[in-house]
Amino acid sequence: MTLFMFSFHVGAVLAIFNFSWPALGTAVLLWWITGSLGIGIGYHRLLTHRGFKTPKYVEYFLTFCGALALEGGPIAWVATHRLHHANVERDGDPHSPRRGFWWSHMGWIVNGQSDHREVESKTSHVPDLAKDPFHLWISRWNFIPQIFLFAILYGVGGWPFVLWGICVRVVFSWHATCFVNSAAHVWGSRRFETNDDSRNNWWVALMTFGEGWHNNHHAHPASVRHGLAWYEIDINWIGIRALEKLGLATRLRLAGMPKRGEFPDRDESLNEAA
Secondary structure: OHHHHHHHHHHHHHHHHHOOHHHHHHHHHHHHHHHHHHHHHHHHHHHHOOOOEOOHHHHHHHHHHHHOOOOOOHHHHHHHHHHHHHOOOOOOOOOOHHHOHHHHHHHHHHOOOOOOOOOOOOHHHOHHHHOOHHHHHHHHOOOHHHHHHHHHHHHHHHHHHHHHHHHHHHHHHHHHHHHHHOHHHOOOEOOOEOOOOOOEOHHHHHHOOOOOEHHHHHHOOOOOOOOOOOOOOOHHHHHHHHHHHOOOOEOEEEOOOOOOOOOOEOOOOOEEEO
């Protein structure tokens, strides 16, 4: 795993010497497809927390986009995140920030006994996904979509498209996701009194299309809207609203803003839109 991740970081450095505007544009587009549609909306708010319902073909498309992020298959990713919420900052939290910033950022993958790419050891935590043949298949073979993407990018734009569209994009997304586990438990504001150190961190939110409003999320894990205030930009929430307008997302679970001056405790009650 260390060599695998190191090679992508090397590729990201080499991309500096192979710059082109079309390659950068391709990286940005794929960053949104994989980071927002795939990880934020698909893996996280849909599969992990079941914050809304969608037709299976939409669920599978979002899952495919998530696999392109190279953060593992849906079974391992979702199981890891559910374990994090169940044991947040305690024994059993796979990337507890109480073990240090580096551990919560990438140490749990690089230095720890991480099984985040395993399937069999994780299925007990995700019975809803483990019984689905598609999720089982893409969890075992989640690198295959990346091979096809490599071939397409190389055929269209050569090595600049590969280095920017895969290496730069993947490395940036890795660190963006990891900052949710690390930085968003250290720096930022707290709107809710949760039983953890989760924070609302604006720059992590920008890097992750809204996942950085982490204190809001830990207070209301199932809510599909993380940015509760007007100034808390949440692109993933906008994406889910767009799916709703198209008739592709229903039964949205939503948390509301507390009244002015309140500093409420964690509240699991949510409004649910039909």
